[in-house]
Amino acid sequence: xxxxxxxxxxxxxxxxxxGVDCHIREREVVCVIGPSGSGKSTFLRCMNGLxxxxxxxxxxxxxxxxxxKTNINLVRQEAGMVFQHFNLFPHLKVIDxxxxxxxxxxxxxxxxxxxxxEMLLAKVGLAAKMDTFPGSLSGGQMQRVAIARALxxxxxxxxxxxxxxxxxxxxxxxxxxxxxxxxxxGMTMVVVTHEMGFAREVADRVIFMDQGLIVEEGTPEQIFxxxxxxxxxxxxxxxx
Amino acid sequence: xxxxxxxxxxxPLAEGAWLTIQLCAVSGVLGVIFGLILGIARTSPSRxxxxxxxxxxxxxxxxPVLVIIFFVFFGIPxxxxxxxxxxxxxxxxxxxxxxxxxVAEIVRGSIEAVEKGQSEAADALGLDYWRKLxxxxxxxxxxxxxxxxxxxxxxxxxxxxxxxVTGLLELTHAxxxxxxxxxxxxxxxxxxxxxxxxxxxxxxLLGRLYxxxxxxxxxxxxxxxxxxx
Numbered sequence: 473x474x475x476x477x478x479x480x481x482x483x484x485x486x487x488x489x490x491g492v493d494c495h496i497r498e499r500e501v502v503c504v505i506g507p508s509g510s511g512k513s514t515f516l517r518c519m520n521g522l523x524x525x526x527x528x529x530x531x532x533x534x535x536x537x538x539x540x541k542t543n544i545n546l547v548r549q550e551a552g553m554v555f556q557h558f559n560l561f562p563h564l565k566v567i568d569x570x571x572x573x574x575x576x577x578x579x580x581x582x583x584x585x586x587x588x589x590e591m592l593l594a595k596v597g598l599a600a601k602m603d604t605f606p607g608s609l610s611g612g613q614m615q616r617v618a619i620a621r622a623l624x625x626x627x628x629x630x631x632x633x634x635x636x637x638x639x640x641x642x643x644x645x646x647x648x649x650x651x652x653x654x655x656x657x658g659m660t661m662v663v664v665t666h667e668m669g670f671a672r673e674v675a676d677r678v679i680f681m682d683q684g685l686i687v688e689e690g691t692p693e694q695i696f697x698x699x700x701x702x703x704x705x706x707x708x709x710x711x712x
Numbered sequence: 713x714x715x716x717x718x719x720x721x722x723x724p725l726a727e728g729a730w731l732t733i734q735l736c737a738v739s740g741v742l743g744v745i746f747g748l749i750l751g752i753a754r755t756s757p758s759r760x761x762x763x764x765x766x767x768x769x770x771x772x773x774x775x776p777v778l779v780i781i782f783f784v785f786f787g788i789p790x791x792x793x794x795x796x797x798x799x800x801x802x803x804x805x806x807x808x809x810x811x812x813x814x815v816a817e818i819v820r821g822s823i824e825a826v827e828k829g830q831s832e833a834a835d836a837l838g839l840d841y842w843r844k845l846x847x848x849x850x851x852x853x854x855x856x857x858x859x860x861x862x863x864x865x866x867x868x869x870x871x872x873x874x875x876x877v878t879g880l881l882e883l884t885h886a887x888x889x890x891x892x893x894x895x896x897x898x899x900x901x902x903x904x905x906x907x908x909x910x911x912x913x914x915x916x917l918l919g920r921l922y923x924x925x926x927x928x929x930x931x932x933x934x935x936x937x938x939x940x941x
Contacts, residue, residue: 522832548838559833563851573837576847618833625838 473498473629473660474519479528481514488514490684491528498628501661503671503692506681507707512664515681516631519662520544520551533628549577552622556634558614560606560621567593567602570621578625585624592620596650612643616650623654630654632663668712672696680704714895721890722903728886729907735800735882736869736911739807743868744861746808747815754820757841765816772813778874781806785878799880807872814864822857823849855926862919866912873908883907 474496481489488511496502504512517523519530521537521544530537535547561569570589574580580588593599596616606614615635622630632651636644648670655661655674665671671678671692678695680688680703688701696712699705753765772780784806789796797805826849834844873884881889887904891897 520836522835545838545840548836553833553836555829555833555836557829559827559829561830561833561848561852563855572847573839576843577838577840621837 473500473533474662475529475531476515476519477529479515479518479530480526481511481518481523482526488684489518489526492681492684492686494679494686496660496662498660499658500676501655501659501674502663502677502679503675504662504664504679504681505666505668505671505695505707506687510681511684512681513633516633516662516664519629519631520548520553522553545577549573549625550627551629551631552625552627553631554615554618554622554633554635556637558606558611558618558638560614560618562606565603565605566598566609566617569606569617570624573621574624588624589620592623593617595623595653596620597646610643611639612646615639615647619647619650619654629660629662632661632665634664634666636665636667666711668696668708680707682707715893717890717894717896717899721894721900724881724886724890725883725900725903725907728881728883728904729911731800731881731886732869732872732883732908733911735803735807735875735880736865736872739804739811739872740865740868742804742808743811743815746812748819750812750816751819751823752845754816755823769813769816772809773817777806777810777871778877780810781875781878784809799875799878803872803875803878803880803882806875807868810871811864811868815861818857818860818864819853821860822853825856826852858919858922858926862916866915869911869915870908 474494476492476494479489479492479494480487492511492515504515506512514523518525518537519532525538528538532547533550535542535550537544537547560566561572564572567586567589570592571582571585574585574588575582578585590599590602593602596619598613598616598620601609601613601617606617609617619630619635635651636647639647644667648667651661651663651670652674663671663675673692675692677689678692679686680695680699680701682703688695688699688704694700695704696708699708750765750768753761754769756762781803785799785802788802788805830848830852831844834848839848872882875882876885876888879885883904887900890900894900
């Protein structure tokens with residue numbers, strides 16, 4: 473479903489991704505872990521074209537991202553994204569945040585978009601907050617709205633960029649629960665995260681990145697219990 | 713030869729004030745429209761659009777308003793023989809050219825002040841450039857541009873007094889005419905000043921009203937702050 477080959481990304485002189493190869497299958501849940509500055513967020517952002525690719529190739533669901541003829545907006549409709557800082561639209565009510573893309577991009581009727589949005593908000597447990605503005609929500613609620621918003625375009629893949637890093641510890645759980653449900657429904661997910669517990673429990677595969685490279689990957693059991701590489705061991709000994 | 717300042721002298725002054733209001737309303741609206749277009753062009757992904765608007769804005773901002781007024785008033789009939797706009801039209805053209813450049817900078821600043829994550833979130837949802845601008849960026853930018861925009865419009869009203877040099881009978885010019893009749897510049901220009909003040913103060917009241925009405929929903933200080941800080 474996602475095929476990344478020899479992905480390189482430079483910001484000026486700064487070589488952030490140094491040849492990343494990665495294949496992600498349909499319905500697979502992949503967690504990407506690693507220290508700050510390891511390139512994991514950049515890696516994720518390359519997958520929906522928020523960062524341009526310096527060299528290499530990414531194929532998302534048969535769309536080649538490195539091909540200038542690819543309509544990036546079609547790819548983005550198939551790959552929803554959830555951000556660390558939620559990035560909800562503060563001038564729109566919660567329900568309108570969720571309805572915006574289906575209505576303006578997806579060309580569905582208003583009733584259809586609304587029914588869909590209500591269903592998604594109910595799914596993330598926020599049906600009651602439909603008509604409020606994002607500014608009055610807690611961080612955890614905002615992130616759940618952001619997940620509903622990303623799901624509104626019926627993406628085949630969901631990309632999560634440290635979705636719980638900006639949250640108070642006691643509300644991290646409510647967001648992780650929603651993500652767990654999503655994983656159980658068979659969504660293909662790539663999750664950049666510092667939540668090792670979540671990675672261990674939900675991921676089919678864990679990727680450890682450091683200094684722009686995938687150092688090690690395997691099942692959560694392999695990575696967390698018997699890491700092979702010294703850098704993986706060093707990182708895990710500090711965070712676990 | 714002079715006669716004292718009388719109540720009837722308020723009539724030409726009121727007429728002048730009304731002309732000033734019309735002048736500023738028309739050039740203000742046109743200035744905002746062209747300023748929006750230029751400001752959007754200034755932040756557009758198209759290099760040519762950015763280039764053209766940048767050149768226009770820097771040129772106009774580097775020229776005194778009075779020179780623009782003279783240039784339009786005397787220049788247009790010479791550059792386009794046969795085209796002789798009346799005084800009001802030349803004043804509108806000059807003030808619009810001037811206003812567009814300043815409004816464009818306010819628009820650019822406001823668009824850039826919208827948090828970068830908003831643009832990324834719109835991108836990630838698959839909105840193209842125009843939809844992103846229309847539904848995500850501009851609604852937020854407009855709220856940011858209102859306070860400086862109101863400030864600029866007030867400045868425009870005051871700068872419009874410069875078109876008095878073309879002989880258009882706007883408020884300042886009317887003040888001059890009445891002074892020549894009455895020989896009483898103190899009373900006359902006190903009235904003129906009071907009228908300018910009334911116009912400007914009304915604009916700032918309108919601005920405050922707008923801010924109060926929209927401010928309920930979006931307080932830039934209360935935008936989603938990363939929690940846990």
